Amino acid sequence: MKFLYIAAEHVSGTLALFREEHRRRGDECRFVTFWHSRWDFPDDICLNLPFMPDRSWVRGLRDSLRALRPSELQPSHEMPYWRPGNVERSLFALRDSFIWPRIERAIHKFDLNSFDVIQLDGGLDFTRDARFARQAIRRGKHVACFYHGSDLRTRGIIPAVDEIAELRLTSEWDLLDFDSRLRYLYLPFDTSAYPEREYRFHHPVRICHASRNPHKGTSFVEAAVAELKKRYEVELIMLRDLSHDEALRHKYECDIFVDQLTNAGGWGYGMSSVEALAMGMPVVTNIPENMMKRLGENPFVHAATDDLSEVLEELLNSETMCGNLAKVGRQWVCERHDVRAVGDQLYSFYQELGWIAPNRP
Numbered sequence: 170m171k172f173l174y175i176a177a178e179h180v181s182g183t184l185a186l187f188r189e190e191h192r193r194r195g196d197e198c199r200f201v202t203f204w205h206s207r208w209d210f211p212d213d214i215c216l217n218l219p220f221m222p223d224r225s226w227v228r229g230l231r232d233s234l235r236a237l238r239p240s241e242l243q244p245s246h247e248m249p250y251w252r253p254g255n256v257e258r259s260l261f262a263l264r265d266s267f268i269w270p271r272i273e274r275a276i277h278k279f280d281l282n283s284f285d286v287i288q289l290d291g292g293l294d295f296t297r298d299a300r301f302a303r304q305a306i307r308r309g310k311h312v313a314c315f316y317h318g319s320d321l322r323t324r325g326i327i328p329a330v331d332e333i334a335e336l337r338l339t340s341e342w343d344l345l346d347f348d349s350r351l352r353y354l355y356l357p358f359d360t361s362a363y364p365e366r367e368y369r370f371h372h373p374v375r376i377c378h379a380s381r382n383p384h385k386g387t388s389f390v391e392a393a394v395a396e397l398k399k400r401y402e403v404e405l406i407m408l409r410d411l412s413h414d415e416a417l418r419h420k421y422e423c424d425i426f427v428d429q430l431t432n433a434g435g436w437g438y439g440m441s442s443v444e445a446l447a448m449g450m451p452v453v454t455n456i457p458e459n460m461m462k463r464l465g466e467n468p469f470v471h472a473a474t475d476d477l478s479e480v481l482e483e484l485l486n487s488e489t490m491c492g493n494l495a496k497v498g499r500q501w502v503c504e505r506h507d508v509r510a511v512g513d514q515l516y517s518f519y520q521e522l523g524w525i526a527p528n529r530p
Contacts, residue, residue, distance in 0.1 A: 176290030291320035368492035386430030468498035
């Protein structure tokens with residue numbers, strides 16, 4: 170089998186992990202991106218397309234056009250759809266016409282029409298009319314979508330893609346309440362990259378937080394650590410404006426990781442927490458009740474904006490408890506997020522749909 174992943178950008182390192190897992194199982198896999206990762210994740214086939222949101226002026230124009238969309242009452246319990254205004258639709262059509270010759274050259278150069286399964290990261294094809302994926306369907310191929318949250322919350326499902334998608338995946342728990350067709354898939358991670366280690370506090374104790382997403386509650390983390398500094402030897406390590414490799418190096422030298430406190434940009438935890446757990450440190454985050462029921466037993470330390478200082482203080486007072494949490498957390502990540510476990514789940518979906526034989530690995 171040949172698997173092709175199409176993504177605007179290589180955001181969290183998962184595209185390379187999926188590729189290697191497919192290859193480990195004896196399949197072919199490539200991934201195509203529209204532009205190079207802002208966090209310097211590796212490319213496979215990078216098209217370097219013009220007029221894309223890696224340019225600040227394009228992002229500004231996109232946000233302005235979004236404000237001009239026709240206002241429609243969208244039920245809060247339903248998945249939003251992309252419904253552009255006339256100007257926005259025309260500009261996308263113009264852009265797609267301009268970039269299509271470059272895409273066609275890549276299709277022929279890399280024989281992209283030969284792939285059996287097309288997975289659209291964020292539910293996004295090369296063009297808004299989903300012409301490549303629709304052509305693949307007409308040739309008897311299969312199309313899957315993997316939604317990450319921000320793609321739906323700010324843009325919505327693209328109807329041309331939704332009409333042909335046969336498998337819809339997500340790593341965001343809150344999206345499951347919006348669309349019963351979504352299947353949950355844990356984000357893959359290479360747990361072998363971080364061997365188990367003995368847990369010991371640094372002095373001062375290092376509390377880590379990644380502030381890339383403005384909805385994580387960074388100001389509350391800063392305030393809590395500032396308050397704790399009055400009574401404890403503690404410092405805040407803020408991961409901001411770093412390449413992914415640089416961020417990992419800084420994170421690996423920390424003792425406690427704080428993910429998010431507000432659930433405004435998605436529920437619970439993301440890849441930053443997965444990395445921290447694999448490195449062997451406790452993770453503090455906010456897990457909503459609905460997500461907790463689905464997630465089951467887990468290693469996360471729950472905190473909210475109004476009690477973060479107290480939660481962190483309890484951890485600072487017990488290195489032993491932190492060490493136990495670190496050990497349990499690493500084991501949990503190996504069971505849920507290790508790339509081989511995620512690959513098993515993904516291939517079970519393929520088998521359910523009849524894309525692959527039921528007895529193959």
